[in-house]
Structure formats: C-alpha cells, structure tokens
Amino acid sequence: MSTTFLQSPPFLTTKIITTKTTNPQHLRRNFRPINSLNRPTTPPTSTTPNNVQTLLTNLTKLLWSKTLPPQLLISTVRSIWTTTWLLMMSQLAPSDPTGSYSRPTSQFRAKINNLSRHNLTTLHLYVGLPCPWAHRTLIVRALKGLEEVVPVSVASPGVDGLWVFDGVMGTDDYANGCKTLKEVYKLRKDGYDGRSTVPMLWDVEKKEVVCNESYDIVQLLNSGFNELAKNPGLDLEPPSLRGRIEEWNRVIYPYVNNGVYRCGFAQTQEAYDAAVSDLFGTLDTLEDHLEHSRYLCGDSLTIADVCLFTTLIRFDLVYNVMFKCTKKKIVEYTNLHAYMRDIYQIPKVAETCNLKAMMDGYYNFLFPLNPGNIRPITPSGCEHEALSRPHNRELLSSADESLQTIIS
Ligand SMILES: N[C@@H](CCC(=O)N[C@@H](CS)C(=O)NCC(=O)O)C(=O)O
Numbered sequence: 273m274s275t276t277f278l279q280s281p282p283f284l285t286t287k288i289i290t291t292k293t294t295n296p297q298h299l300r301r302n303f304r305p306i307n308s309l310n311r312p313t314t315p316p317t318s319t320t321p322n323n324v325q326t327l328l329t330n331l332t333k334l335l336w337s338k339t340l341p342p343q344l345l346i347s348t349v350r351s352i353w354t355t356t357w358l359l360m361m362s363q364l365a366p367s368d369p370t371g372s373y374s375r376p377t378s379q380f381r382a383k384i385n386n387l388s389r390h391n392l393t394t395l396h397l398y399v400g401l402p403c404p405w406a407h408r409t410l411i412v413r414a415l416k417g418l419e420e421v422v423p424v425s426v427a428s429p430g431v432d433g434l435w436v437f438d439g440v441m442g443t444d445d446y447a448n449g450c451k452t453l454k455e456v457y458k459l460r461k462d463g464y465d466g467r468s469t470v471p472m473l474w475d476v477e478k479k480e481v482v483c484n485e486s487y488d489i490v491q492l493l494n495s496g497f498n499e500l501a502k503n504p505g506l507d508l509e510p511p512s513l514r515g516r517i518e519e520w521n522r523v524i525y526p527y528v529n530n531g532v533y534r535c536g537f538a539q540t541q542e543a544y545d546a547a548v549s550d551l552f553g554t555l556d557t558l559e560d561h562l563e564h565s566r567y568l569c570g571d572s573l574t575i576a577d578v579c580l581f582t583t584l585i586r587f588d589l590v591y592n593v594m595f596k597c598t599k600k601k602i603v604e605y606t607n608l609h610a611y612m613r614d615i616y617q618i619p620k621v622a623e624t625c626n627l628k629a630m631m632d633g634y635y636n637f638l639f640p641l642n643p644g645n646i647r648p649i650t651p652s653g654c655e656h657e658a659l660s661r662p663h664n665r666e667l668l669s670s671a672d673e674s675l676q677t678i679i680s
Contacts (some may be wrong), residue, residue, distance in 0.1 A: 393421065
C-alpha cells in the first residue's frame with residue numbers, strides 16, 4: 273500500500289460517497305456541569321471563590337490604573353484562564369467529587385433483539401473520524417463488508433464543539449441533509465436535547481436513533497446483518513470467546529479506552545495520578561500477554577482487539593501529549609506496537625484510520641486542553657509507512673491466512 277493517509281482520507285471520497293494561583297481544586301467544587309445528563313446540577317455556593325475574588329480585584333485595578341505591571345497582568349490572566357478552564361471542563365468533562373472524569377452514559381442502547389424492529393436496509397451510520405468510539409464501528413463495518421448496506425455520513429468537529437457536516441473534513445449528511453449532528457438527533461419524533469455524540473446508528477425510515485453506544489453498534493454490525501454482509505463468515509464475537517472478551521473489556525474499557533480520557537480530563541492531581549497508574553499498569557499487562565498471544569483472545573481477532581486498537585492508534589499521536597499519558601509511548605512497547613501494526617495491516621483497516629483527522633480533531637476541537645490550537649508534529653512511528661512495517665506476529669498463530677481470505 274503506498275497511499276499515505278496523513279495526506280488525504282481516501283475512503284471518504286470513494287466508498288462512502290458512492291454508497292448512499294490560584295487554587296483549582298478549591299474552585300472546582302463550585303462548578304458543576306450544567307448540561308450533564310446523569311448528574312444533578314448543584315448551584316454554586318454563595319461564597320465567592322478566592323480566584324474569582326482575585327480576578328475582580330485585578331480587573332478593578334486594571335480599569336482604574338494607567339499602567340499594568342507584569343505581576344498584575346500574570347495574576348489577572350491566570351485567574352481568567354483558570355476560571356474559564358474550570359467552567360469549560362465542567363461542561364465538557366463532568367467529574368466526580370475527587371476530580372476524576374466521569375463519562376456520561378449513552379442515551380440510546382440497542383441489543384441484537386432490537387434490530388427486528390428495524391428495516392436493515394434503511395439504517396445509516398453517523399461517525400466522526402477523530403473519535404475512537406466511532407472508529408470501532410467503521411472497522412467492524414469494513415471487516416464485515418457492510419459498506420453498501422450501512423451507508424455512512426462523516427461529521428467533523430466544529431469550532432463551537434458541535435459535530436458539523438461541512439463537506440470539507442467530513443462529508444455532507446447523506447441521510448437527512450442536516451448541517452449539524454444535533455439537528456439530526458432533534459429530528460426524532462420525541463425530539464432530543466442531550467449530548468449529540470458519534471457514533472450514532474439512525475433509522476432513516478422511522479426517523480429514529482437506533483443506538484448511540486459504540487459497543488452495542490459494533491455487536492449489531494458483527495452479527496445482526498449477516499444476511500446482507502459480504503463477509504458473514506467472520507465472527508468477531510464467537511460464543512466460545514465471549515467470556516474472555518468480556519474479561520478483557522472489564523480491564524481495557526476503564527483503564528485504557530476511557531483511561532486515557534481519565535488522564536486528560538482529570539481535574540485534580542490525585543485523579544490524574546490514579547488514572548495514569550491504571551493506564552500504564554494495564555499497558556504493561558497487555559505487553560506481557562501479547563508476547564505469546566497474537567490477539568487478546570488467542571489466534572482470532574475479536575471485538576476486544578478492535579476496541580483496544582482504536583485507542584492504541586491514537587495514543588502516540590494524541591493521548592501521549594494532549595492527555596498527559598507521558599510515561600511511555602506505544603512505540604516503546606515492542607509487542608503492543610507490533611500488535612497494533614498487525615491489526616492496521618488487516619485488509620481494509622488502514623483505510624478507516626485517518627491519522628490527520630485524528631490529530632486535527634483533538635488538537636483543534638478539544639479547545640480547553642489546547643487553547644493555542646498548535647498542532648504538534650506527527651511523532652515517528654505513527655506514519656502510514658511505519659505502521660506498514662512487518663510485524664512478524666503471524667509466527668504466533670496461523671490466523672493471518674484465514675483473515676486475509678475471509679475479508680473480501
Ligand atoms: N459511550 C459512547 C461515547 C461516545 C462519545 O463520547 N463520542 C464523542 C466523540 S469521541 C462525542 O461525540 N462527543 C460529543 C459530545 O459529547 O457532545 C460510545 O462509546 O459510543
């Protein structure tokens with residue numbers, strides 16, 4: 273493969289379109305997420321926090337004096353920035369009382385039995401390319417050969433934090449012609465005012481959200497569409513491996529997939545320290561396990577691997593720097609890096625990895641963590657060429673052959 277996906281997202285233009293100080297800890301207690309769906313909002317206490325007081329004092333001095341000493345400038349800007357940061361974080365990243373990120377739960381869940389209520393040929397998938405949760409669904413859709421059955425619209429991160437269809441970084445909304453994902457959610461018969469997240473599976477005929485939880489969508493795509501799939505023989509969640517898949521999920525979801533967010537969105541040092549320790553402890557365990565096992569559950573690729581992969585592929589590009597997951601990079605883990613390359617090289621997987629969109633998305637979209645909007649240079653080991661290097665993991669099993677032949 274010679275294409276470099278850092279330059280352009282080839283699958284967007286082909287398959288998809290052609291298919292249809294102060295003291296932050298003290299302040300933090302006074303901010304609560306206004307729109308948080310699963311937590312009651314607490315009004316701010318009546319006591320004015322210290323750094324708001326400092327801010328007001330400094331602003332008053334600033335307005336009435338002609339000169340601005342550097343100390344005053346620094347303390348004013350520090351107060352403004354800390355206050356704004358905490359306000360934004362409380363909206364974007366709800367936390368528990370210890371300052372640890374607490375991810376809101378998905379509002380629309382669906383299991384395989386629910387699919388019988390829907391006409392499978394009228395479903396549409398909404399994704400965003402930077403998003404690791406949406407990426408899972410794109411990989412399973414591609415591996416199962418469902419590109420023509422479940423068309424995709426690709427939203428891109430807008431400057432105001434909403435997913436938009438601008439036809440530039442993503443595509444238009446092919447199903448509903450909306451300008452934002454929020455508008456699509458609102459088309460439901462009962463309306464919707466919650467978080468408009470990707471991935472989202474939409475029923476075009478019923479004008480209804482089928483599901484907006486990535487793990488459910490991955491399960492639906494894996495086994496709910498077999499009569500229409502090009503690769504019905506590929507089962508990423510075979511009954512014999514379900515127990516082991518669940519065991520891995522119980523570790524990988526909280527400590528790795530959501531673990532990187534717990535590092536990046538931590539609002540106290542203690543919360544960050546705990547998240548980092550969980551994350552790197554788990555990566556060390558995975559590194560050991562993958563020394564002797566080609567995939568997480570042995571010789572066969574499963575949805576547990578897909579879910580781990582979408583975090584690993586973003587790790588050195590984004591999480592290592594932006595989410596302060598700095599202890600090590602994936603490129604420093606011999607087995608994890610080879611495992612990541614192994615999955616990247618499975619036919620059709622590389623096409624779902626838009627490395628440029630991942631970097632642009634995080635560094636520009638998550639404004640509170642990167643207010644200068646400077647996008648760091650791509651780290652070595654993350655380019656398409658490096659990811660295409662031999663991994664030699666076929667020596668651990670014979671599964672490579674069967675995957676290559678199954679995926680058409
Ligand atoms: N639990 C959800 C999480 C999805 C999620 O958080 N998606 C993010 C993008 S990575 C999103 O759309 N955020 C927009 C928002 O929160 O308003 C899943 O796994 O599907």
